Amino acid sequence: MERLVQTIVQKRLLPLVLVALVFIAAKIIFALITIVAADEAYYWVWGENLALSYFDHPPLNAWLIGLTSIFFDNNVFAMRLPTFLTFAGTLYVYWLFACRLFPKAPERAFLLTTIGFLASPTLFAWTSIVYNDHLLIFLSLAATYAFADYFSAYSTDERTSTKPLYAGALLLGLAALSKYNAAFLGVSIAALVIAHPRLRTLLLRPHIFVAGLLCVLMLTPVLLWNIQHDFASFELHLVDRYDRPLFTSFKADTFIRYLASTFIYFGPVLMIPLVAIFFRQRDLDQFGNMTIWIARLMIAFTFVTFTALSTRGAVHWYWGAIAYALMLPFLPILLKNMWLYGVHIVLGLTFVVYATVNYSYAPVELLLGGQSSEVARVYGWPEAGELAVQLERKHGPIYLATTGYPTAAQLAHTLDRTDIYDLDPRPSHFSFVERKAIAPGADAVILHDQFGNLEGTAARFERFSKIETFVYTAHGVDINKFEFYLGEGFISDGDQ
Structure with missing residues (x-):
């Protein structure tokens, strides 16, 4: 520890260390x-329903959540515990990149990379909650490091050890078990070869x-589930x-929304290095060249x-x-003006507080008097869940249901039940x-919010009537509205 402190002081890294610690806290x-x-x-x-894979995504994230549920109660810490582990892994991989790409000043490069990562709204948030992305990011970074390590060694000596190659394939397979987007990394690796x-x-x-076969075999659970x-x-x-169909029409609203949200939520300052990475970068060794080409291909394939x-x-x-x-990992050479880091930090901290x-x-x-339906939907669930149980008892024995899968999931998690x-x-x-x-x-007591399909659900019953309305209010403001129906x-589907 004393040696670390001396290094921080001698290399004038204290301001960067403090900023990084603020973001980590x-x-x-x-x-x-x-x-x-x-x-x-x-x-x-x-x-809570462990399976080979799932309708929306591959299974790895769900498997880990199920595992933590076995050892911990149903709470926020238990659910998000895997994100702490993958974030630590992400930082470790960034440290490995810093040591290889900037051997003369790895500490500074690592801190700049870490700050760049944490000040990006999306990278900050999506590695703090248990969306599949926290696994995807960590495993993809680790896979890229392993492939770049092997490719750089192979380009110099074809007799080099193949261990990094197989490690990269294994990590890429695990990334694909987290989210299908890992396919873009696989395509980028293949294109480079x-x-x-x-x-x-x-x-x-x-x-x-x-x-490649090893990577595909890692996806066996996904393939089997889809075949079934x-x-x-x-x-x-x-x-x-x-x-x-692609190229048959143009939806301006979704196109503009995608570009605008990318610009805002990844961080406006990061648009500069995102473009600069495609220009020739001097003083990179073979490992750096292999890594930067993987990054370039990945950016090009995904963005296009x-x-x-x-x-x-x-x-x-x-x-x-x-x-x-x-x-x-290339941020120290792509974004050289420290005032731009300052802007990125201020914007990032503003987002974190917000x-x-x-x-x-x-x-x-x-x-402030505006609208925020996506955020408002997370509020009021303990109270709505308690009311749902009361109505279930009042009208029971009866089923408890909702008009949409997000609402069903939130009610199930709130009540710690899987029979929703x-x-x-x-x-x-x-x-x-x-x-x-x-x-x-x-019959069923049915919970509906503004995101549910009320009309489609009502059509599945002979009679459908509202029995209760609950508005969650906090700080003098109506935040979320829940409606309860008796179906x-x-x-049955065969009778419709």
Whole structure:
């Protein structure tokens, strides 16, 4: 510890250390006190129904949530514990990159990379909550390091050890078990091998193909689940998400929303290094050149693909999180003006305060007289859950259901129950765990919020009537509204 302090003082790193520690402390507070989001509750439901894979995503995140649920109670700390571990792993991989890319000043490079990462709103938040991205980012970074290590050594000596190659394949397979977006990294690795003259000879050797096979074998649970369910997950992501065929029309609203949200939520300052990385960078060794080409290919593939897809339907900005994470190890040479770091830090801290208040105290927009439906939806669940149980007892024996899968997940997590039904006729995870339909002729108490499909759910009953309305109010402001309905005489799918 004394040696570390001396290094920080001698190299004038104290300001950077303090900034990094402030962000890390803020990240811990954010993870511990903010309310569980709808998708987090949805993944918790998955973890309570362990399966080979799931309708919306591959299984690794749900498996880990299910594992933590075994050892801990149903609480925020237990749910988000994996994010602390993957964040530590992410920092360790960034340290490895700093040592290889900037051997003369790895401490400074590591701190700049860490600050760049934590001051990015998306990278800060998406590695603090148990969305699949916290695993995807860590495992993709680790896989990239392993591949770059092997490729740089192979380009000098073809007899080099293949251990990093197989480690990279294993890590890439785990990343793909976290989220399908890892496919872009796989494509980037393959493109580099094919295009790079010093790596092309790998195609004449068995190891690159065996490594590829290892990666594919890691996806066996996903493939088996999709085979068993008519490739439902693949169809969701490749077909059902989008309203129109590619290049047949142009949806300006989703296109503009994708570009604007990317600019805002990854951080405006990071747009500069995102472009600068495509210019020639001097003084990089072979490892640096291999890494930067993987990053360039990853950025190009993801940005072009998602921009094109945004012209035909909704595309979320955070789907490109890996590309930004891979750009950050080069931040010390891509963003040289320290005042730009200052701007990035101020914007990042502003977001941290705003997001923490938004998801723990009250939606800031509502307090100021505006609207904030996405944030408001996380509030009032303990009270709504208690009311749901009271109505269930009053009208019971009866089923407890909702008009949409996010609402069903939030109610299930709130009550620590897995017997909550999603009666929205549209497919979701609940379609594959027999929670999409109740017994023919049965009755149900149904919770509805503004995101649910009330009309579609009501059509599945002979009689459907409102029995209760609850408005969650805090700080003198109406924040979230819950409606309860009694559905009588469920109509089975075969009778509709």
